[in-house]
Amino acid sequence: MARLAMVIDTTLCVGCADCVVACKTENDVPEGFCRDWITEQVAGAFPSARLEIRSERCNHCDHPPCVGCCPTGASHVHQPGAVVLVDKQKCIGCKACIASCPYDARFVHPQGHVDKCTFCVHRVEHGQLPACVSVCPTRCMHFGDLDDPESGVARLLRSRRHHELLPAAGTGPRVIYLT
C-alpha cells in the first residue's frame, strides 16, 4: 500500500512562498486563507543561533486524529496513497477535526465545509507533482511513496538527518524536514 509523503530540505528553502502562491492558484483557496504556509524558527543564542525555514501544511498523518473524530465520515483516508481528505458533500462543519489536529492545519472554507491540503491528489493521480513541489525554485521539496524503498523520498530519509513536527503528539506526520 502506498504512503505518499513530502520531504522538504530546510537547508535549501529560502521562504520565498512560491509554494503558497502555487497552492492558492491551483486549488482556488479563498482570499484570506491558506492550505500551506511558511514558518521560520530561530533557536539557540548568538553565535550559534539557527534559523530553520519550513513550508508547512497538513501532514497527512499515519494516525490521523482528524479522521477518527469525524462524525460523518467526511474526513477519510484516500487510497491509494493514504492521503487524508475531506469529502465536502459529507462535511457538516462541526469543526471536531479542526480541534483534533495538533498542527492546526485545517480551516473552515467560506462555503461551510472544512478545507486543507490534499497533496494535490487530483494532479498526483494524473502523474503530476503537487503544485507546491512543482514550482519550488530551489527544488527543496520532494514527493513520493515512503513504502517504496527505491523512491526519492525514502532514499533521502535513509541518507539525511531529518525531523518531523510534534513527534510527541504521536500522529505519524508524513511531511518530513531534512536538516
Add this chain to the structure above:
Amino acid sequence: MDEITSTRHNPGIDPVLHAWGWEIPVYLFLGGLVAGLMVLAGYHILKAGRQQEKVSYPYAPMLGVILLSLGMNALFLDLANKPLVWRLYLTFQPASPMSWGSWILLLVYPALIGAAILHPPERVPFGQRLLALVRSWSEWLHQRPRLVQVLGLANLGGGIALGIYTGILLGAFGARPLWNSAVLGPLFLFSGLSTAAALMHLLAMVSRSGTGAPFADVALAGVFRLMDPAHCKHVMVRADASFLTIELAIIALWLLGLLTATGVHQQAAALLLGGPWTAPFWGLVILAGILVPLLLQFLELAGRIRHSAVPAVLVLIGGFVLRWILVEAGQASRWS
C-alpha cells in the same frame, strides 16, 4: 531563544484556535443539566413510584425536553454547513464521540418524553384537552409497571450516558492538552447533577410545590422518599452537597493529572494556574460556584441563615462558567 513566526493567518485558527464560540459551552451546559434531570427523574421513577407526585419532580422531564431542544439548537447554530446536518444520521462512526453523541441525543428524547407523560402536571394555563389526553396515556403507562421500570432505567442510563458524553466529547481531543483527561466525563456528569438539582430547587421555590426544605433540592425528595421528613431533610442536604463535593474532588484530580503529566499538559494547566483564565476559574467556578454554595447550604441547614435561592443560582452560574472556560482555554492549549 526559540522563536517561531508564521505566515499562516487562517480565520478561527490563528493566532489562537477559536473554532468553537458560545454555542458549544451553551450546548454542553444544557446537555449536562438535562443529563442530571434525567438521572434524578430515572431514579425517582424506579424508587418512588407515583406516591411522590407532590414534589416538583414531574416538571423535570418536561423541562428536560425543552432544555435539550435549546441545547441542540445551539449545537446546530455552530455548524458551518447546516444544510448537511442530516449526514450525522446516515452513519455511525464508532471512534467519534460526536457520532456517539448525536445518536445518544436522539435516543434520550423518547425516554424524556415518556417520563414527562408518566407524571403530567396537575394544572396547565392552556391546552386542557391535550392534558386530558396525556393523563389517559399516563394511566395506561401506570397500568404497566414493567414499562414504567423500563422508562426509569432508560432515563437513568440515558442521563448517565449523556452527562459523561458531554465530558468525553472534549476529553477525546488529544490535540488539546487541557482536555486530555478521562475525568472530564465524570466531572461533567456530576456538574450536570449539581446544576439539575439546583434547577429543581429553584423550580420548587417558584412553584411552591416543594417541601420547602432549606436549600435541599426537592427533586431529591423522591429519591429519599423512604426517609421520615425530619431525617429526609438532612439526607437531602447531604446528597445535594455531595454532588458539589465530588465535583470539587474531580476538578482537583483533573488538575493533578495535568500537573503530573508532560510539559505540554503542565503548560495547559498553567492557563488556569496563573494564566489568563485563573481569575474566572477560581473566582466563578471554584469559589462562587462550589465553595460558597456549600457554605451557604451548611449555614441554612444549621439554621444560621434563612433559606434562599442564592446557592442554587450560584451553582447554575458556576456550572455554565466551568464549560465556558473549558471550551475557551482548551482551544488555547496546544502541543507546540
